[in-house]
Amino acid sequence: MSAGLAEDLVFAPPSADVLSAGLHPLDRRYVNVIRIMTALVLLPVMIAATVSEFALVAEGVGEHGMIIAPALALCAFILVFLPQRKWKRWGYAASDEQLRVARGWMFRTDTIVPFKRIQHIDLGEGPIERLFGLASLTVHTAGTHNSIVTLPGLARDRAEAMRDAMRLHIRREAE
Structure with missing residues (x-):
């Protein structure tokens, strides 16, 4: 993982408010x-x-x-x-070991995905997302309950960088 990406993907402690928790907000264009x-x-x-x-x-x-x-x-x-x-209630953070996705207000979901549990990663973009240069990062893990974690509203290049960083980590773990 590059040093610049590692600095941008800082893991934050849990908090009730996504933006005050030190989590990265989704791209503003996602609104x-x-x-x-x-x-x-x-x-x-x-x-x-x-x-x-x-x-x-x-x-x-x-x-x-x-x-x-x-x-x-x-x-x-x-x-x-x-x-x-809705946009304000989404946030994410990543470290060298895991991805955290927090969303919701009344029914809050805070998911942490260890990179070692990731089986594959998808990068998707619908026509509306493509219009705004955005993509969704979908992480598939082992298991059945919460085995798919989707992070929408990322700038396309940011989503690609996160995917590549996770893929690098997975390859290093396999070796």
């Missing part, structure tokens, strides 16, 4: 990825609200805006605040 993916989920909600409202107005039951306006307000609220909040 946009979350926002777009959330918008794609909310699109059917807005379509259903629009169709319902037009059907009710056509029957003379209500007025325009009675369903669309609250649905639009709710969707706007979700699109503005949820992605930022």
Whole structure:
């Protein structure tokens, strides 16, 4: 592992808040990825609200805006605040021996993966992630429970450097 990468991948002690724990946050561009993916989920909600409202107005039951306006307000609220909040709740750290991935707020998950347990490493990027130059690092370990740990929202070059550092460590352990 290069000295520069080893300095960047500092392991931090456990803490309730990801950013104050000394963990590295995900790439800031990941907020946009979350926002777009959330918008794609909310699109059917807005379509259903629009169709319902037009059907009710056509029957003379209500007025325009009675369903669309609250649905639009709710969707706007979700699109503005949820992605930022979700991004803040992810963090990661790595040492020469292990990878730590912490996420969540109400239901918190803090996973530590020793490099010696890693079986293989995937680097993936969907079309939205690719648009922003991001990738997800997926680590597969032995066992069944929590055997797959995914770290999304990494800059592509950062994800490649982490993958290569883990691969180097695994090769050294095998020798």
